[in-house]
Structure formats: structure tokens, C-alpha cells
Amino acid sequence: MIDFRPFYQQIATTSLSAWLETLPLQLKQWEKQTHGDYAKWAKIVSFLPNYPAEIDLREKVEAKLDSPLSEGETQRLVYHLKQLMPWRKGPYHLYGVHIDCEWRSDFKWDRVLPHLSPLKDRTILDVGCGSGYHMWRMVGEGAKMVVGIDPTELFLCQFEAVRKLLNNDRRANLIPLGIEQMQPLHAFDTVFSMGVLYHRKSPLDHLSQLKNQLVKGGELVLETLVIDGGVNDVLVPADRYAKMKNVYFIPSVAALINWLEKVGFKNVRCVDEAITTLEEQRKTDWLENESLIDFLDPNDHSKTIEGYPAPKRAVIIANNP
Secondary structure (H helix, E strand, O other): OOOOHHHHHHHOOOOOHHHHHOHHHHHHHHHOOOOOOHHHHHHHHHHOOOOOOEEEOOOOOEEEOOOOOOHHHHHHHHHHHHOOOOOOEEOEEEOOEEEOOOEEHHHHHHHHHHHOOOOOOOEEEEEOOOOOHHHHHHHHOOOOEEEEEOOOHHHHHHHHHHHHHOOOOOOEEEEOOOHHHOOOOOOEEEEEEEOOHHHOOOHHHHHHHHHOOEEEEEEEEEEEEOEOOOOOOEEOOOOOEOOEOOOOOEEEHHHHHHHHHHOOOEEEEEEEEEEOOOOOEOOOOOOOOOOHHHHEEOOEEEEEOOOOEOOEEEEEEEEOO
């Protein structure tokens, strides 16, 4: 099983120390109700080797050796990592093994990065971090500490697998909780919420929860689905959106800016809008499930299979006053 004690020790003398009042008990309760395959996934992590690797987190997430692995070593590594499928957010380049994830998350990072305040020496929270791809890119930009939260056990084990293959780097940590379980810490210099808001039944509550984690003057980076329209335009799918049942509110950019201002954010600005392409989200050998091509109208890719506008995403930056 994953041992969280090193993280407790790591934050004990930092601005996150107040979290120790609630976090250990929460994670003990979490361990009692984990997914039935969690023990199997965690064991796979224990099987992975420790190599003295050269690491690149600035341009990609890569670990490599001076000499390549043997064919047998490579096959074993691929076998273990494929036991943790589906891999959704990436890609990862680990000792010659290319984990070609469903999402080219580097595309999103390239859209977001130019608009950020410098991440060097920052303490960062990544909400809904998945397997942690963007967390490693944040570390690559010089972040002092990155904490990701995501309640999905498979993502935790994928993250721990990658961490182990990155020389057990402790600058990033994944905690398997949702933000609604976090006490207001007001301790993070930057908070990311990417691909989460439309899954929340109460989007304004989510925005308030994000604000409660930021230091005064801290920066929010919000990336989410949007539609075209004015300040009062919000899509509420009748049943599914792009075959997803848990999509509740998709606002226009103007409506989203209004929401952020309503909960008290300042200097709110949209810095990027992009249609999700079939190059950014697609089927690969590391994903057994359907992907974007299956979610769109086969005769009109400007619409989802349900007839809604096809996925369009925006990046909003805002500050906690």
C-alpha cells in the first residue's frame, strides 16, 4: 500500500502543517473503502525497478539511462505499466518506454504555461490532477512543492509508478481526496483546477473552495469546457455530454468570469480558448476505452454525439485579493 508518512514529515514544518490536523485521519478512513483492485495496483508499483536515471521535467516527463535497457527489461517494464491501464493524461517517456496516453496533456501545458506567473519556488495545488502529468511539468518549472488531489485510486498508483521511475522525486505528491474534503488552508501560491469544474454539481462552491486554498494574492489557473455566448449563457446537458453522465454546467467565458468575480476573485481574464482536436484526445495502445472520435457526431465533428457543441476549452487566470 502507498505510504503517506513521508508526505506528513515533509509538510510538518511548512505552511501546510495545519493540514496534519485532519489529513492522517481522512486517509486512514480512505484506506478502509478503497477500490477492490487498489492492493493489486499498489503491488505493481512495488515491482517496478529503481534506476539511477537522468530526469527531464522541463521539456517533457522523461527518465533515461546512459545505456538502454535490455529487451527483456523493457518488456517487463511495459508489462507492469500496462497493468495500470487506462493511461489518460501524459505522455511519459520512461527508459525508452513511451506511454502514449489518451490525452496529449503537453498540448494543454503549452497553452497554459506562457500565461502563468513564474512557478519557481512556489507551493502549488493541482485539483483533479489525474496521474500527475502536469504536476511533474510544474516541478520542471522550479516549483518548491506540488500537491495534487484526486480520489481515483488508479491515478494514485499511476502517479506512484511514475514517481518511482523518476528517482522517487518527492517534490510532487498525490493525495487521494477531493477538494471538498480539504479544510481551508490559505497556503498555496498557485492553485490549478483543470478539467474539473464541469463535473461539479455546484460550480460556485467549487470556485470558493479553490479560493480558500490560496494565499492572499495567490493565482488561480482554471481550465474548463466552455460554450460560445454571453454572460447569461450556460449549457446544462439533459443527460450526457460527449457520453459523460457527470457533466452539469458548461458556461460561456463571460458567464465563467462573472462566477469568479461573484465569489471574490479579482483580475479575472481569459487567456486562451481552444477546440479539442482529435490529435489532442485519441485512442492509443495504452487505452482500451472509447475516446473523442466516439463522442462526436460522425457526420459533423462540430457537435457531440448528443447534438451539443463539440468540446471547447478555455483557460482563465484570476487572483485571490
